[in-house]
Amino acid sequence: MIYRETGQFRTSYAEDQAIFRLRQDKIGIAVILAIAWIGVPLLADDYLLRAILVPFLILAVAAIGLNLLLGYCGQISLGTGAFMAIGAYAAYNLALRLPGLPLLLDFFLAGLVAAGIGVLFGLPSLRIKGLYLAVATLAAQFFADWAFLRVGWFTNYTPSGSVTAPPLDLFGWLIDTPLEKYWLCLAFACVTALLAKNLVRSRIGRSWMAIRDMDIAAEIIGIRPTTAKLSAFAVSSFVAGGAGVLWAFVHLGSWEPLAFSIDMSFRLLFMVIIGGMGSILGSFLGAAFITVLPIFLNQAPAMVGIQLSTAMVSHLEFMIFGALIVLFLIWEPHGLARLWQIGKEKMRLWPFPY
Amino acid sequence: MAELGPVLEVLLGGLMSGVLYSLVALGFVLIFKASGVFNFAQGAMVLFAALSLVRLAEWLPFALALLLTVAIMIAVAWAIERLVLRPLVGQHGLILFMATIGVTFFLDGFGQTIWGSNVYQLDLGIPSTPWFLLEGLFPGGILVSPVDVFATVIAGSLVLALSIFFHGTRIGRALRAVADDHQAAQSVGIPLNQIWLIVWSTAGIVALVAGMAWGSKLGVQFSLSLVALKALPVLILGGLTSIPGAIVGGLVVGAGEKLAELYIGPSIGGGIEYWFAYVLALAVLLVRPQGLFGEKIIERV
Numbered sequence: 001m002i003y004r005e006t007g008q009f010r011t012s013y014a015e016d017q018a019i020f021r022l023r024q025d026k027i028g029i030a031v032i033l034a035i036a037w038i039g040v041p042l043l044a045d046d047y048l049l050r051a052i053l054v055p056f057l058i059l060a061v062a063a064i065g066l067n068l069l070l071g072y073c074g075q076i077s078l079g080t081g082a083f084m085a086i087g088a089y090a091a092y093n094l095a096l097r098l099p100g101l102p103l104l105l106d107f108f109l110a111g112l113v114a115a116g117i118g119v120l121f122g123l124p125s126l127r128i129k130g131l132y133l134a135v136a137t138l139a140a141q142f143f144a145d146w147a148f149l150r151v152g153w154f155t156n157y158t159p160s161g162s163v164t165a166p167p168l169d170l171f172g173w174l175i176d177t178p179l180e181k182y183w184l185c186l187a188f189a190c191v192t193a194l195l196a197k198n199l200v201r202s203r204i205g206r207s208w209m210a211i212r213d214m215d216i217a218a219e220i221i222g223i224r225p226t227t228a229k230l231s232a233f234a235v236s237s238f239v240a241g242g243a244g245v246l247w248a249f250v251h252l253g254s255w256e257p258l259a260f261s262i263d264m265s266f267r268l269l270f271m272v273i274i275g276g277m278g279s280i281l282g283s284f285l286g287a288a289f290i291t292v293l294p295i296f297l298n299q300a301p302a303m304v305g306i307q308l309s310t311a312m313v314s315h316l317e318f319m320i321f322g323a324l325i326v327l328f329l330i331w332e333p334h335g336l337a338r339l340w341q342i343g344k345e346k347m348r349l350w351p352f353p354y
Numbered sequence: 355m356a357e358l359g360p361v362l363e364v365l366l367g368g369l370m371s372g373v374l375y376s377l378v379a380l381g382f383v384l385i386f387k388a389s390g391v392f393n394f395a396q397g398a399m400v401l402f403a404a405l406s407l408v409r410l411a412e413w414l415p416f417a418l419a420l421l422l423t424v425a426i427m428i429a430v431a432w433a434i435e436r437l438v439l440r441p442l443v444g445q446h447g448l449i450l451f452m453a454t455i456g457v458t459f460f461l462d463g464f465g466q467t468i469w470g471s472n473v474y475q476l477d478l479g480i481p482s483t484p485w486f487l488l489e490g491l492f493p494g495g496i497l498v499s500p501v502d503v504f505a506t507v508i509a510g511s512l513v514l515a516l517s518i519f520f521h522g523t524r525i526g527r528a529l530r531a532v533a534d535d536h537q538a539a540q541s542v543g544i545p546l547n548q549i550w551l552i553v554w555s556t557a558g559i560v561a562l563v564a565g566m567a568w569g570s571k572l573g574v575q576f577s578l579s580l581v582a583l584k585a586l587p588v589l590i591l592g593g594l595t596s597i598p599g600a601i602v603g604g605l606v607v608g609a610g611e612k613l614a615e616l617y618i619g620p621s622i623g624g625g626i627e628y629w630f631a632y633v634l635a636l637a638v639l640l641v642r643p644q645g646l647f648g649e650k651i652i653e654r655v
Contacts, residue, residue, distance in 0.1 A: 076452075138583065138586065335448065
């Protein structure tokens, strides 16, 4: 009864093109933002911020990056972790070799480096697609893993191979408490989500979707596949690279190449599938799901009095992730985001069935 | 320039590990040919088969354990076909591929839950002391591991058996018909579901053989599942639809990565084996998108 568009008339193009057209949606997003920016910091303790919310936000950003490529442009990538790693190491090296570089500029340049490499590994997508492309992106993953492990220059020849991020100095404001880190990540997540949402509604986003739905038909109606595919790779790698910088600098602090291994790529793929391919909201839902599920699995058996070994829990995690992927692909290929949408449709008609 | 003897030894070792890659790649090709599914779970099936065999062999005679494992792999194939692929019939190839990634994770977790996750030794009764060949020609001879030779023989006979199966039997003809065109095959009365079950079971048995070969070499453990990642570039190199391609691709990758490690490895820090196959596959893709032996990809609007 409450969620209904009756009586809300749109009288200008600007209103018609707004992201949130319904008053209820506007109120809803305002409440969510208020809770995220003000409510959570008041209530959450350091553990919640540091171990759950910060990783969730960063992974959501990375999932948006992959979603732009996989969900909107239909190009599969198993190398998202590699692009995150490229972003992280680029930011590290830029900060190391250009002292005094402002933090945000450092992040931005690192994103550009990731985008450049992304385009390079996206080049095969012009000739090949689908499964073959998956292998090409895997090549990026393995190559990055190797390069950051073996080529000393990238890690400044540290003997242990692990590098430490410089202190996060944002225009003289030193970001070191969990709360400040949370705010920083939240800001990045909000900005990325907004930009991504507007990007996919624009000409370029629509050309990606045309390529995804049928590339030959898209070419015939005048979309350049080269531009569309490579721009998708560039934007996706840029976002993934940025997320990689956040993951390394804000979440981990000091890290090894293993932090961005193929496991990371698979986790992001799962987030996108479970959350919803082709949905920005889905990226957030998927990231939340994949972040919380392992924690839940660790805690739940103990709560009901069953003792499981850690090995057992990790195997269970594998099984549940695997089963969920298959179930979602069979029953709801558009993921959690689609479930949410169905819920909204039902609410608009409630209490009538149709 | 290195001496000829060691180079030959490296080359031979590379070729033999290439045969092992081919064994895994073969499973991929079988399924891709007959159902158009790119089965990422092949590696997980290798692990699952090897784990089942090793654990069953602990309290059963080896032959019985082997038979039981074959039965288990057929059951797994049946379950995958029934529960995962049938509901997804007609979906985009990418969706099917991602579903098999899900199957991979499930099978990895499931296998280690029921069979345990330690490293198990698989003893096939092959001597582990290396053989030395051609000692007259080169100082010290050429070192060859019997396990590799065994795997090569097995792989060779498997390929022979499969090609006879594919070309000489009624079922093989039906399989090729299905691979060409699902609908046409169905309309002349070939039961698709049965065919898929047969193909997946065959792939399961190939996985078992690969698991035995790899398991006796590395020990049966989780890393067997990652062998699949090494087999992917082999496939791309050889072409997704070609059984000879899988073999040749495996040999090229195996020999290539060992030789690359020998010649250019020292100058750029070593560990080239990790990505050499992928970069090679990428280079081939750019020139020949269908792989060395694959069928040309023709698109219709």
